[in-house]
Amino acid sequence: MNGKVIKKSASFFNVICNNLNYICFSRKKVKNDASILVGDNVEFIKEDSTYIIEKILPRKNKLIRPSVANIDIIIIVISVVEPKLNTFQLNKYLAYYEYQNIDNVIIYFSKMDLLKEKDEILNKINEYKKDGYKCLFSDKTESIDTINTLFDKNNVICLAGESGVGKSTLINKLIPDSNITTNIISKSLNRGKHTTTTSNLISYKNGFIVDTPGFGSIELNIPNDEIAKSYNDFRSYGKYCKFRNCLHKNENGCKVKEMVEKNKISKERYNDYLKIINSNKYKVKY
The missing domain is CATH 3.40.50.300 (P-loop containing nucleotide triphosphate hydrolases)
Known part of the structure; x- marks a missing residue:
């Protein structure tokens, strides 16, 4: 059977399948391969009177x-x-x-x-x-x-x-x-x-x-060149930058910086963007 994990506790998972809620446990090999998350689509079976998660199906995102x-x-x-x-x-x-x-x-x-x-x-x-x-x-x-x-x-x-x-x-x-x-x-x-x-x-x-539980600071764990494409407007205008791997900082021919100067992109958000990439631990991928 296939279902979706709607809740997890220390020892078991609530999995919904065809509008029915199943209490499931996980194979040790599944736990070792990857942590099961709320929202995961899983494959599970019944052994005797116990439901067992056999496999985590491919994720759209995590x-x-x-x-x-x-x-x-x-x-x-x-x-x-x-x-x-x-x-x-x-x-x-x-x-x-x-x-x-x-x-x-x-x-x-x-x-x-x-x-x-x-x-x-x-x-x-x-x-x-x-x-x-x-x-x-x-x-x-x-x-x-x-x-x-x-x-x-x-x-x-x-x-x-x-x-x-x-x-x-x-x-x-x-x-x-x-x-x-x-x-x-x-x-x-x-x-x-x-x-x-x-x-x-x-x-x-x-x-x-x-x-979801509330949280404060978030670590991006994203390379700078990916952050440069994360905002929808940066992504749109960035296609017209002179350099393919433009970080929108000091590069010549940067369309994003041009749009900031023209007030087409928020200057405050652009300044926040600079703070984010300047404090980021990742290096640019080439």
């Missing part, structure tokens, strides 16, 4: 933070207050998730109703919209409607972001009877308390929504 596999759409949940909007963190997320084989990356700005001075934040958000990113807002009911339509095509949609930004609140808006626990922000640290401790797939409509 994420480290959060630790999940086979994601169709990522919704990056980022708060505008409590904790305040952190564009550098957001830009690192965008670079990481766009590098993965994910069909669609969406930004969901949470806690918009708590925002007192909106002009500065809206100007920042408009830069992302101008750069071609789909932006949704917690204070707009149409944003929930938009997310709901994404599940009509059997998508696996993952919510990602720091603790306390509102991922669980968003799930409760989508599925009012889900009773996902939410928690208040830590005032002293300006970050949330961990209310979700493991990644879980929640069956919803024709697809799944992935609730």
Whole structure:
């Protein structure tokens, strides 16, 4: 039988197959070959009264933070207050998730109703919209409607972001009877308390929504030349750079830098990009 891992514990896995939930254990050789992730499609059999995972099927993608596999759409949940909007963190997320084989990356700005001075934040958000990113807002009911339509095509949609930004609140808006626990922000640290401790797939409509533990800093582990192609607008304009392996730093004939100067690409995000590659441990591949 083939199924999808929707939850994992220390010793067993919950696998859904034909709308039935199976408690499965894993062959030692499967565990040794690769760690089984939530979202994995697996092959399993029944031995006596026990279900055993025999094989992990080929993955579409594999994420480290959060630790999940086979994601169709990522919704990056980022708060505008409590904790305040952190564009550098957001830009690192965008670079990481766009590098993965994910069909669609969406930004969901949470806690918009708590925002007192909106002009500065809206100007920042408009830069992302101008750069071609789909932006949704917690204070707009149409944003929930938009997310709901994404599940009509059997998508696996993952919510990602720091603790306390509102991922669980968003799930409760989508599925009012889900009773996902939410928690208040830590005032002293300006970050949330961990209310979700493991990644879980929640069956919803024709697809799944992935609730994941919150996390802070993310290590990209991506070569600089791949980061240079991670942002959708960098990728589009980068095709016209003079050099094929242009890092958009000091090279002559760089189309990306030209678009930054023309305000076609956000200067703030470009500066964040420079910080990211300058602190990156990987060297350029040639």
